[in-house]
Amino acid sequence: MSDAALVRARGLRKEYGTGEGLVRAVDSVDLDVAAGETVAVMGPSGCGKSTLLHLLGGLDRASGGELHLAGQRVDQMSERGLARLRRDTVGFVFQAFHLMDELTAVENVELPALLAGKSARAARKRAVELLEQVGLADRAGFLPPALSGGQRQRVAVARALASEPLLVLADEPTGNLDSAATLEVLRLFETLHEAGQTLVIVTHDARIAATADRLISMRDGAFVDETRLGGSAAGSLASLAGLDG
Amino acid sequence: MRQEVILAMLAKEPSHGYELRSRLARALGPLGEAMNAGQVYVALSRLEKAGLVAGEHSPGLADRPDRKVYALTPEGQLRVAAWLAEVSWPRPGLAEFHLKLVAAAAARLADPVSIVDAHRRELLRQLRDGQRAAMAEPDGSDAALLLEGVVLRIQADLRWLEACERAWTTRKDKER
Numbered sequence: 001m002s003d004a005a006l007v008r009a010r011g012l013r014k015e016y017g018t019g020e021g022l023v024r025a026v027d028s029v030d031l032d033v034a035a036g037e038t039v040a041v042m043g044p045s046g047c048g049k050s051t052l053l054h055l056l057g058g059l060d061r062a063s064g065g066e067l068h069l070a071g072q073r074v075d076q077m078s079e080r081g082l083a084r085l086r087r088d089t090v091g092f093v094f095q096a097f098h099l100m101d102e103l104t105a106v107e108n109v110e111l112p113a114l115l116a117g118k119s120a121r122a123a124r125k126r127a128v129e130l131l132e133q134v135g136l137a138d139r140a141g142f143l144p145p146a147l148s149g150g151q152r153q154r155v156a157v158a159r160a161l162a163s164e165p166l167l168v169l170a171d172e173p174t175g176n177l178d179s180a181a182t183l184e185v186l187r188l189f190e191t192l193h194e195a196g197q198t199l200v201i202v203t204h205d206a207r208i209a210a211t212a213d214r215l216i217s218m219r220d221g222a223f224v225d226e227t228r229l230g231g232s233a234a235g236s237l238a239s240l241a242g243l244d245g
Numbered sequence: 246m247r248q249e250v251i252l253a254m255l256a257k258e259p260s261h262g263y264e265l266r267s268r269l270a271r272a273l274g275p276l277g278e279a280m281n282a283g284q285v286y287v288a289l290s291r292l293e294k295a296g297l298v299a300g301e302h303s304p305g306l307a308d309r310p311d312r313k314v315y316a317l318t319p320e321g322q323l324r325v326a327a328w329l330a331e332v333s334w335p336r337p338g339l340a341e342f343h344l345k346l347v348a349a350a351a352a353r354l355a356d357p358v359s360i361v362d363a364h365r366r367e368l369l370r371q372l373r374d375g376q377r378a379a380m381a382e383p384d385g386s387d388a389a390l391l392l393e394g395v396v397l398r399i400q401a402d403l404r405w406l407e408a409c410e411r412a413w414t415t416r417k418d419k420e421r
Contacts (some may be wrong), residue, residue, distance in 0.1 A: 044411070179393070180384075187380055206403045207396070210372040215364070219414070227366045229373050236334070236371050237378065240395045 006198050007033035012052050012065035014056035026050040038199040040209035043218035049202040050171055057090045058082040058168045070166050090203045091160030095172035097152045099144040105155045106140040117232035148183030170201040174208050186211055249328040253348035259316035262286050272395050287384045289315055297321035312419040329355045357413040363404045365406050372399045
């Protein structure tokens with residue numbers, strides 16, 4: 001991959017236990033993610049894809065291998081360095097949204113900026129812009145329980161974008177959503193992708209995986225297949241709908 | 246059923262017609278009961294005429310089709326290899342795809358999991374196209390509803406491929 005690789009992992013490993021009980025959750029993974037690229041990692045539950053995401057975002061430490069993120073060596077970083085990385089460089093989106101129910105949508109979105117020491121005024125301004133970007137300007141004052149699942153996940157995406165992260169990591173972002181809400185989130189990820197945001201999504205939802213530029217299949221902690229998702233043969237959709245011959 | 250299926254079932258070893266029939270019956274289960282017993286013999290004689298299989302009478306036995314032992318010719322082997330590599334969604338015929346994996350594994354001609362991977366790649370491309378098309382339509386429009394159906398069908402196929410992948414991976418691990 002070119003010099004533009006934002007993420008570069010070599011032989012990345014995460015192991016739990018020892019001896020007979022040794023589990024290789026992530027097993028010698030090599031990964032390059034170019035700036036602006038959307039990569040989906042798919043695989044059955046327990047294949048290590050969430051662990052991989054946690055390593056990439058500095059939520060967890062690798063047992064071995066190298067990890068570079070935006071030119072910084074993550075695997076050798078101090079705890080403080082990792083905390084700074086999580087705050088400034090990476091945005092997280094989780095399956096269960098992880099919004100604070102007692103805070104309004106806009107308060108949830110501005111929270112990371114406030115915690116990072118931004119002025120209340122600047123934080124609010126940015127949060128309002130972000131809610132507009134995810135199409136929820138009119139829901140800024142709502143508490144999360146008053147929002148639909150799709151809307152809650154869009155608030156969570158807005159919050160992930162609050163620090164203008166170089167990399168957004170999403171863990172099963174559509175896992176708790178019905179079909180219509182999934183489409184809302186898919187549209188949002190497409191918009192982010194078009195705006196040049198770098199995204200790594202781990203999922204077993206083929207719908208969201210299919211929005212990626214590149215799809216990696218993971219099994220038993222290792223990458224086993226990689227697909228670039230260009231266009232398929234023309235007419236196959238019509239054929240699926242029963243419109244040919 | 247395509248003749249390539251019969252051809253591929255022969256790839257494991259030369260067989261009598263009735264052996265082929267029982268192999269198919271095992272692989273297809275109750276769904277195989279719908280198959281006409283004569284189908285296999287008709288297919289074998291067509292394949293023989295086409296030069297894809299060679300039939301040889303077992304010595305000392307009457308000239309009956311089920312006493313003939315059929316083997317792939319080199320042309321037949323090439324045809325099987327081409328069929329195994331072929332990605333034929335959206336009209337695969339589930340049984341045809343299933344038998345492709347069964348025959349590939351039995352003859353050790355190709356890794357069933359790689360065949361599944363190749364098909365998954367194609368389906369994901371179709372899913373991407375379908376989804377893009379769906380997202381471009383206004384919510385609640387007639388076109389969006391049809392595209393939703395297309396997307397759901399692809400998803401169902403993908404889930405089956407996942408099941409195939411799990412099953413063939415497990416079998417492979419057991420063989421090791």
